[in-house]
Amino acid sequence: MTFRSFITLLVGSACLALTCPAHAFDVAPLKPGDHVDTDAARKLIERYDGRPQQRWMMPRPDEIPPGARGDAIRYGMEILRDTSSHIGPNAPDPAHRYSGNNLNCVNCHEAGASGMPGTKAFALPFVNVVNDYPKLDVKSMRIISLEDRIAQMCGHGAVPFARDSKEMKSIVAYMTWLGSKATPGMSMRGIGLEAVPMPARAADAHIGGQLFDAKCAACHSSSGTGIRKPDFANGGGYVFPPLAGDDTYDDGGHMYMVPLLTRFIHANMPFGSSAAAPVLSVDEAYDIAAYVNSALPRRHSMTRTASYPDPLFRPEGFAVPELFGGDTAAYRAARFGPYKTPNP
Template sequence: MKTILSLLAISFASSVFAANELPDRQTELPAVKKAMDTDYLQPRSLDQVPETEFGKMVKLGYSLFVDSQQMRGEFVGNDQNCVNCHMQAGQKANAAPLWAAYSAYPAYRKKNDKVNSYAERIQGCFTYSMNGVPPTYDSEEIKALSAYSYWMMMGGLMDRHGMKGQAVPEVSAKHLQAGAKGADFPFPDKITKAFPVEDRSSLKGRGYPKLAQPEQTPSIERGSDVYSAYCSTCHSADGQGIRGNDGRSYIPPLWGASAYNWGAGMHRINTAAYFIYENMPLGKSATLTKQQAWDVAAYVNSHERPQDPRFKGDLQENRDKYHNHQGYYGQETNGKLLGKDSYPSATVDGQ
C-alpha cells in the first residue's frame, strides 16, 4: 500500500516535466494473444448516464472522444478523432477499449522508473496520435475523458458482479485522473475482492491482439497491392482519406500532414498490423491474411508524416533514442530518408 501511494505521488509530480523534454508516453503495450472466447466486459448503454454534474462530465468525455475535432487548433493538430483508432467510441474489444485501459493505470514503467497515470497516458495520445499539445492534467478535457473511461469500466464491472441497476459511484478528480489500478481506488467491496490489483491490467480485449511475426518479412511492395485492393476506396490512393463538403475529414488520412505523427504508437509496423488485422477494412475484421496485414502496415507506415515531437534536430540521434522498434523512421525507404522531410509537429514547430 505504501509503495502504491508513493508511486502515485511520483505520478503527480511527473506531470511537471522539464521544459523542452517530452515524456515518452507511447511505449508499446504488452501485446497479448487474443482471448478465444467473447466474455468481454460490457459497458452500459449511454442512456444510463445520469443527469447529474458527474453525468455531464461523462457525456462531455464521450463527445470529445468521438468528435475530437472540436478541440482542433487548441489540443488537436491533425484530422484525427480518438475514435478512429479506439473504435466504437472506445468500447470495442481488441481496438484498445477505454474500459480495459482505465483499470490498467497508474502503470509502473521499469524503463525510466516512472509511473504513468491514466491522465498522462491520454496526454500521450494528444501529443503523438493527435499531433497536438495536450490539455493540462487538471483540465476539464482530461477529467472528462477519464470520467467517461471510468464510467464504462465501473458500469461493466458492477453488472458483472451482481450490481445491475445501481448507479456508478462518483469518485474524486484525483482518482479519476490516476486510473483504477491503485490499491486505494474506491471500488465497491464486492468488486475489490473480485478484481484484485494484479488482474487490473489484463482485462480481456485490452489493446490490439498480437499477431505472430509473419513468415515473410513485411514488404512495402506487396503492401502497396493490398492497399490498392482493400483500402484505397476509403483512405484514397494518396492516403488522405475522404473529406466532406463541410471540409471535415470523414475517413482519416493514414499519412501526410494531417495523420498521426512519427511518435505515435500506430507508426510501429507491428502495432499497425495488429490494429489492421483486427479492425480493417472497416466492417470486415480479419478478412485479410495475417501476412497481408503486416505488408499493408509496412506500406502505410513507409510514408512521411508529422515529425516526432521529441525530435531535437538530429534524426539519427532521435531514432537511436526512441525508435528501437519496428518502424521506418530515420531509415532510407524507397530512396527517401523518412523523418527528414516530415510535416510540422505542434511541439517541434511551436504552433
Template sequence: MKKILVTSLVAALYSSVAVAENPIKMDDQSQLSNIQAVNESTQYHQPPLEKDLPDNAYGEMVRKGHAIFVDTKNQVPEYVGNGMNCVNCHMDQGRLANAAPLWGAYPMYPAYRSKNNKVNTYAERIQGCFQFSMDGTPPPADSEAMTALITYSYWLATNAPTGVSLPGRAYPSVKQPEGGYSIERGAQVYADNCAFCHGADGMGQKVAENYVFPPLWGKDSFNWGAGMHRINTAADFIKANMPLGKGNSLTDQEAWDVAAFMNSHERPQDPRLVDGSVEKTYEKYHANDGVNLYGQEVNGKILGQGVQ
C-alpha cells in the first residue's frame, strides 16, 4: 500500500512539473477549503485562486511566475546550477503556511538581512535563493524572470498587510533538544522516514531528467551558503512539513537528528569562499550562522570542500 501511494504521488508531482515546452497548470486549491478550516485557532492568509486572475498581461505574468516557481530548472535553466526548484522549500506552489509561503515574504521587504549586512529588496532576496539554494546565477533585477517571480509573489499576497509578520510566514521554530542532536540517530530516522522518497543515497528521485523528489546532498542539492545548511533551519522545515503529507509527525528530537544527518553530507561549495579556504569562510560566514557543520570534521572529513 505504501509503495502504491508514493508511486501515485510521484506521478501527481511530475504531472504538475511539466517540461518547459508544455503549459503548466496552476492548481486550484478551492477543493481544500475544508482541510484548511481544520485548524481554526490560526487564521492564515488565504491567497487568491487562478480563476480570479484577469485575462490580461498581468494575469499572464502571474502565470509565468508560477511556472518558473514550480519548474525552475526547465523554465530558467540559465539561472539554475543544480536540480532544485523554488517549490522544494516553499511548498504547495509557495502557498503553504509554515513552509515559507511567498505571501508571507513579499510584504516584509525591503528588509535588513544579517547574511549580507545590508537592506535587501525583494528582488535581492530572490537573487540570494538562486545563488545559494539553486547553486546558480542570480537573475538580473530587471529580467523577465525576476519580474514574473515578483508579480507571482505580489499576487499571492493580495490583501495581506505590509510590514506585518503574518502567522505561518516562516518555518515554526523547533528548539534544540537538551541533549543536542545525533547524526547516528538521524541516519535511522532518515532510513525510516525519508529514504523512500529521497533515496538511500540522498540523491532524490527523477522521472526522465526532472527531479520529483529533490536531492538532499551531493552536486544537485543546495550549496553550503543556503539557509537550509543550518541544522536548526532544516529541523524547523522538517518538523512542520516532512515526511511529505505527514508534517508534525516527527518529534523535535527526530527532526533535529535527521537534519543533522542530512547536513553532515558534502554538497556544493559556498560561493562566498574566502581565498580558497574553508577555515576562513567558516570564520567569516558560518561561525555565527546558527547551528551548522560547515568546516567541521565528520567521519574523518572536513565538510565544506564542495562537490562538483
C-alpha cells in the first residue's frame, strides 16, 4: 500500500454523512461496521485506487435549490464554515455541543474561490466525498460510513453527534449537493492532498522552528496556540486556528504524521497558497511539520496504540514509540521522516 493510498482511503474526504447508497464506493457485500481481514483490505484498496478519475467539477453557490432542501444545504455549509458557534464546546446551545474542540471544519477543509467550505483542491476537499463512502478505514480495519467519519472528526463533545440531528442531516444535504455534478463510482482530480515526494533525509525540527517563527507565527502565534476571537467563550472560535494545545489534533491523529502534515502545509500554507502556486518548498514544509509535531504540546491519545491493528497497513509516519519495540532508529525514522537513507 502506498502512502498516497493511505491518504486517499483515510483522509481524502472526511467529516460528512451519506443518505443515498447510489452515491458511494461499492463495498458490497460488506456494510458499515464490518471488520475486514488483510486479503479483503488489499482488494478494497486496489478497487478504490483503480477507479477512473474525473475532472474537478462542482455546482456554483447560485445553483443552490429553493425551498427546504436549499435551506438545509445552506445550514450545512454554515456549520462547516462556523463549526465552533454551532456545535463546538462553547456553542450557545448546550444541547448542540457535539464537537470536542473549538475549530471550524473549514480550517482544514478550506474554501475555494466560491467561498464554500471544502471546495479548494488538495485541501482535503468535500467535492466528491459522496462517492467515497462507505469505505475501508485502515486505522480500525473496518468499513465505515460517512456518518462514522463525522463522529470521528466532528464529534467527541459533551453531546453525542446523533445521526438524525438537524446538524448532521444538513451537512449531508450540503455534501450531497456539492457532489451532484460528479459521476458516481469515480474518483476526482484534486481530492485529498497533493502527492509530493518526501525528502530523503530526517526532517530538521530546529530549522523548522526558525521557519515557523518567520512564516507561521504571525497567524498561529509563537506558541502555536492560534488567535482567539473576542467572543471565544461564547462559541466564536479562532481568527487563526491553533496547532498546539487541546483545540487541535492529538498525538494519534492523522496530521501528527510528518508526511501528511508536510503535504498539507506545502499546498495550503501560508494562507493563500495553493498546490498550483505554493509559497513554501517541500523541504521547508517538511521541516516545519517536524517542528510542529515534535516541539509543540498537544493532547495525548489514550487509544493510539490500538490504531492500525494490521501492521501491513500502518503508515510509516505513524510515530507511536510503543509500536517500535525499543528500536529507536526505526522510531526516529518514523518521527522525522520516514526517510530511507542513513542520517549522518
